[in-house]
Amino acid sequence: ETGVTQTPRHLVMGMTNKKSLKCEQHLGHNAMYWYKQSAKKPLELMFVYSLEERVENNSVPSRFSPECPNSSHLFLHLHTLQPEDSALYLCASSQGTGTSGRRETQYFGPGTRLLVL
Amino acid sequence: RKEVEQDPGPFNVPEGATVAFNCTYSNSASQSFFWYRQDCRKEPKLLMSVYSSGNEDGRFTAQLNRASQYISLLIRDSKLSDSATYLCVVNIASGGYNKLIFGAGTRLAVHP
Numbered sequence: 001e002t003g004v005t006q007t008p009r010h011l012v013m014g015m016t017n018k019k020s021l022k023c024e025q026h027l028g029h030n031a032m033y034w035y036k037q038s039a040k041k042p043l044e045l046m047f048v049y050s051l052e053e054r055v056e057n058n059s060v061p062s063r064f065s066p067e068c069p070n071s072s073h074l075f076l077h078l079h080t081l082q083p084e085d086s087a088l089y090l091c092a093s094s095q096g097t098g099t100s101g102r103r104e105t106q107y108f109g110p111g112t113r114l115l116v117l
Numbered sequence: 118r119k120e121v122e123q124d125p126g127p128f129n130v131p132e133g134a135t136v137a138f139n140c141t142y143s144n145s146a147s148q149s150f151f152w153y154r155q156d157c158r159k160e161p162k163l164l165m166s167v168y169s170s171g172n173e174d175g176r177f178t179a180q181l182n183r184a185s186q187y188i189s190l191l192i193r194d195s196k197l198s199d200s201a202t203y204l205c206v207v208n209i210a211s212g213g214y215n216k217l218i219f220g221a222g223t224r225l226a227v228h229p
Contacts, residue, residue, distance in 0.1 A: 031215070042121070043161070043204075043219040056216070090160055094215065104149070104208060104215040108160035 003027040004109035006091050012115045013081065021076040021112045023091030030096055032074040033106065034066060037088040049074060050096075081116045088113050118143050121220035123205050129226045134195045138223045140188040140205030147207040147218075150181055152190050155202045155222065164190075164203070195227045 003026045013019050025032060034046040048056035049068040063085075065077040074091055092106040123140045130136050142150075150167035165172065167179040167188055178191040188205055205220040 040125075040221070042119075042221040045216065045218075048216070096215070105151070105163055105166070106217060108162065110160050113158075 004091060004093055004107050006089075006109035006112050008112055009110060010113050010115075012117065013078070014117050015081060015083075017081075018077070018079040020078065021089055021091075021114075023074040023076075023109055025072055025074075025091075025093040025107075025109075027093060027095075027107060029093040029107075030071055031094045031104075032068060032071070033092040033094075034074065034076050035090040035092065035108075037090060037111070039087075043090065047076075078114075081114075083116050086114055086116045119220075120144060120218045121205055121207055123203075123220040123223045125221060125223060127224040127226050129228065130195055132195055132197060132227055132229055134227075135191065135193050136195055136225060137192075138190045138203055138205075138225075140190075140220055142186050142188070142205075142207045142218070144207065144209055144218070145186065147186075147209050149208040150179075150188050151206040151208070151217075152177075152179060152188075153204040153206055153219075155204055157201075161204055161219075192225075195225075197227050197229065200225055200227045 007022045031050045035043045037043050046060045047066040052068045067075040088111045090111045091109040094104050094106045121142050152164040153161040154164045155161040165174050167181045171180045176193045180189045202222040202224045204222045209216045
């Protein structure tokens, strides 16, 4: 609907598992983002990619590893997660990464709801 | 202090009511401002941008006061379908790229 898709939509994993979240945007945007949304907390920015280059790593633990092979695809590789990592993981994209307002409007995917047991 | 603060609500209002949400932000370098709407178990979606002179989109009016670092959203003639969480968002220039800072949201429940 918004041009940003995410898979899987739901994921249950154990603390020793390795899994990957995938995001794809069909909007021709140049910037992509990963956010974490925990219950009753604001969205937390995790990573920002601009033209496939990582420009922000917001103090995210190394058990989260992003990958951006091209401007349309973004992955979040997960390994040895903790139960407190259970949350909604949202991907977003924007046309650019400047600060002029409309151009930088971010469009979100539906999210992956992750449960770590 | 939180970077973006909102009253969490919930605001429970009858259909047809007018409801106002307030938001304050702490970073005076904030460049642009938005209201997003998030339905239960869905992703956030842009509701409207907020301009310095104030702007209106149908039943929705947004205001910005840069001096007070205050943003508001007014919803007139509330509909059942307006029930959602409303997120106040500011855009900060950081390291040459766009960084959105989200408030925790204000929940609105419109009842018949």
